[in-house]
Amino acid sequence: MIRTATCVLLLSFPGLSWAEGEDAFYQLGPDSLLQDGVPHGRLSGPFTLPCEVFPGTSHTYSVYVPAQYDPQTPTRLMIFNDGHAFSNPNGDVRATNVVDNLIHRRELPVMILVFINPGRRPDQPEPNPRDWGDRNTNRPTEYNALDDKYARVIVDELLPALRVDYNLSADPNDRGIGGASSGAIAAFTVAWQRPDEFRKVLSLIGSFTNLRGGHVYPELVRDSERKPLRIFFQDGRNDNRGVRRNGEYDPTRDWFLQNTRLVAALTEKGYDVNYVWGIGGHNQKHGGAVFPEMMRWLWRDHPVSVDVNDRVERALNRPAEAAAP
Secondary structure, three states, X not given: OOOOOOOOOOOOOOXXXXXXXXXXXOOOOHHHXXXXXXXXXXXXXXXXXXXXXXXXXXXXXXXXXXXXXXXXXXXXXXXXXXXXXXXXXXXXXXXXXXXXXXXXXXXXXXXXXXXXXXXXXXXXXOOEOOEOOOOOOOHHHHHHOOOOHHHHXXXXXXXXXXXXXXXXXXXXHHEEEXXXXXXXXXXXXXXXXXXXXXXXXXXXXXXXXOXXXXXXXXXXXXXXXXXXXXXXXXXXXXXOEEEOOOOOEEEEEEHHHHHXXXXXXXXXXXXXXXXXXXXXXXXXXXXXXXXXXXHHHHOOOOOOOOOOOHHHHHHHHOOHHHHOO
């Protein structure tokens, strides 16, 4: 089983608090940035998805189709909760850049990305990259509950809408879902409830805490039959640590502790699980920095989009005059 090691350096950042300094340690690498010569896909949307599971609400979502997408070929799918944060071209993750770069280098198979936001009523504002929408949307109800309602939004409402326009693979091993904070536990719950539809999970600073009972997942994992899931966790030792305003410590509200407890339970049960623990706080700085490696690991055994020998074979088969620069 692969494990990702994190090298932690204690650095001093003049003018920054210690918490700010921790986050300044993490920087995006070349995989997350626009690169010359890499074909770019197309982001469409936002589209509106009416919701019957949570009456009176709807979800907005955008779809990113890579340049290599072939509508004749069933294609893999990766969904991100709190989609506005993952698709933000100037954000901490920049998922479209990562996927473009890794598909181009044949480190990922071709996949369609879907960025879906929490449900909201017509009178509630759309979340923005600085406001995840906890107070203004249906996010707490959808993301933190352990029931199957949000899984039904994804499986019974979103997937049929996507199939109208895109040729998606029917293999659950070809589908992944991810998120950060409450969006991460929501992603895990979708796969936990519906492993027949989703089997890959990406979790950044996951809220596996007692917001709506999420701290019980380790016990659920140990008491349940093992499911065919693959999960990659990221969290930081300076995430929310369960200290309440009155100074009391509540382990059920300790984000880092609960992430480690869940990883331990999954490991004991024999799940395909990986993790990386850093020094960051409750944000996407560290997760964004390691996002490319998380994606490589989640999709590591899937055939790449183009055979590595195709370009060589085409060059060898071209007439001499065509091959000249």
